Amino acid sequence: KRIRVLRNMFHTLIWVSTRQFSQTLQQFGVTLPQFITLAALTAQGTARNMSELTATTFQDPPTVTGIMNRLVKMGLVQRTRNETDRRQVLVKTTEAGHDLIRQIQEYTLQQEVTCYDHLSDEQLGTFEELMRYLLKIHIGRYKRLEGPALEAEIDRLLQYISDPINYASIHQKNKISQPFNLEVTQE
Structure with a gap:
């Protein structure tokens, strides 16, 4: 019985924290998949091709393409051509994208500090x-x-x-x- 209680507590914690983080992201105008993609792209700091981003975020190519389309429209990401292989499209976080990731990280860190400061x-x-x-x-x-x-x-x-x-x-x-x-x- 105790194991069941622990399991339920663990699953509840995962569910609540995921839901809470998703709601936080909504305040910043992005979804969880958009944040994961933008954060992964921002972490590197250089332009990446879509295959690298797909592998890194564990999302399928059509999903990443849709996310990229929305992030480009939002001005958070820009597309460029690879200088050495013009057939290849590279994506890069814009300054606005970097700023958004920084704001989200600062906000969530402050929330965590408040949660654990006692x-x-x-x-x-x-x-x-x-x-x-x-x-x-x-x-x-x-x-x-x-x-x-x-x-x-x-x-x-x-x-x-x-x-x-x-x-x-x-x-x-x-x-x-x-x-x-x-x-x-x-x-």
């Missing part, structure tokens, strides 16, 4: 340990990893969250396209 450093440390433990449980279960291999996988996923395009560029050489590959690791 906790002591010790409580925050405990919370961080519990969150890492939850990551170990879930990632370890799906990937069948333990010990240093599991710790490395958690660090890899946390790296993705902080800079998805750079992550994809680094790991593309290793044929890793999605950080949340749930294929079971055989040992």
Whole structure:
């Protein structure tokens, strides 16, 4: 029974936080998929081709094209041609796009600070340990990893969250396209 309660609490937390973030994004005039795409593009800081953006955001090409069309109309992204291959279209965040991402990040960080500012450093440390433990449980279960291999996988996923395009560029050489590959690791 306790496991069921914990599971329900975990799923409720995911649902509420996703819904809350989506509502926050609405205040800034973008949807969650638009934000993910714009944030991924902004993280790199240079023009990218659509294939790279599709792989990084884990959305299919028609979806990314539709999102790009809307972001271009909003003045948040611009399209250009690749200088070396004129057939290839590159997309780049405009100054307005950079500003919007900065505003959203500042706003959400302030919301998080307000949410947790009543906790002591010790409580925050405990919370961080519990969150890492939850990551170990879930990632370890799906990937069948333990010990240093599991710790490395958690660090890899946390790296993705902080800079998805750079992550994809680094790991593309290793044929890793999605950080949340749930294929079971055989040992």
